[in-house]
Amino acid sequence: MNDLNRKFRERINFPIDTPITLKNLDDLLEKTASSLPFENLCPLSGDIDDLSDDYLFEKIIQRGEGGLCYDLNGILYLFLKENQLEVQLVRGSVYVPDLKGFSPTGRTHAAILMNEGVKRYLVDTGFGGNLPLRPVPMDGSEIQTPSGSFRVKKQDSEFGDYLLEMKLKGKDADWRVGYAFDSRESVEVQELTEMKKVITDHPQSPFNKKPLMTRVTADGSMVLTETSFTQWKDGEMFKEDIDSEQFKVLAKKYYNLEIK
The missing domain is CATH 3.30.2140.20 (Arylamine N-acetyltransferase fold)
Known part of the structure; x- marks a missing residue:
C-alpha cells in the first residue's frame, strides 16, 4: 500500500x-x-x-x-x-x-x-x-x-x-x-x-436497493437520494424534491461522485 x-x-x-x-x-x-x-x-x-x-x-x-x-x-x-x-x-x-x-x-x-x-x-x-x-x-x-x-x-x-x-x-x-x-x-x-x-x-439489506449518500459536517448533515436532498443545519431540516438530473449534479457537487 x-x-x-x-x-x-x-x-x-x-x-x-x-x-x-x-x-x-x-x-x-x-x-x-x-x-x-x-x-x-x-x-x-x-x-x-x-x-x-x-x-x-x-x-x-x-x-x-x-x-x-x-x-x-x-x-x-x-x-x-x-x-x-x-x-x-x-x-x-x-x-x-x-x-x-x-x-x-x-x-x-x-x-x-x-x-x-x-x-x-x-x-x-x-x-x-x-x-x-x-x-x-x-x-x-x-x-x-x-x-x-x-x-x-x-x-x-x-x-x-x-x-x-x-x-x-x-x-x-x-x-x-x-x-x-x-x-x-x-x-x-x-x-x-x-x-x-x-x-x-441480503434481501433485507437497506443498502442494495436505491442510492444513498450522506455527509456529516460540523454544523449538520446532508442526505441525497434519487428523489430528495435533505440538509440539516444547526438542528433545522431543509428538504427538496429532485429529479434524476439534479441527483447527478448534487452527487458531484456535494459528494464528488460521478453518476452515469
Missing part, C-alpha cells in the same frame, strides 16, 4: 506532519466525516470484491470514493494504526427503530475501539448521519458533540457487550440505541468481507 499516512491526510485536508493524538482526534474525525461520504454505490453495482488494505486504499484514496461502514472505518483503522494508536476493529448490529429490534442483516456494522492509557474509546466514521464526530468514552460518560449527545453503555445482548446510545441534535428528544457491539472480539480488514457480502446480497 502506497504511503497511506500522507495520502489519507491529503484526502481529508489534515496537516501532513501533525502527530495524531487523542487531543486532535476531534478535528481528524470532523475532517474525515466531511471528506469521505457514506454511500452505497458499490453494493448497488454488485461489487463483492474481497476487502483488503490495498482495496481500501485504491477505492477511497486513489479513486476518491466513500463507502459504507466497513470501507470508512476500515481505512480509518489502517490510518490510526499506521500512526501508532492502539486500535482494534469490532463488529456490531445496528438497531432499527421501525423494526423495534436489531437489523435482520446481523453483525454488519464495523467500528473502531481505541485504547489511550487506561481509558478506552469508541471511534466511528461509518455510521451515516449519526456520527459522534468525537471519540466516545466507554466508561458510560455522556459527551456533547456538534451532532448531539452520545454515550456507550455496558449491556449484554446477542450482538455484544456494549451499546452506543445517542440523542441527535434536532432529531431525538430521548436517548435511543444506535447499535450493539462486541468489544471482546477483534477482526482485521479482510474479515469484513463477509459483512460486505451480506450487505450486498
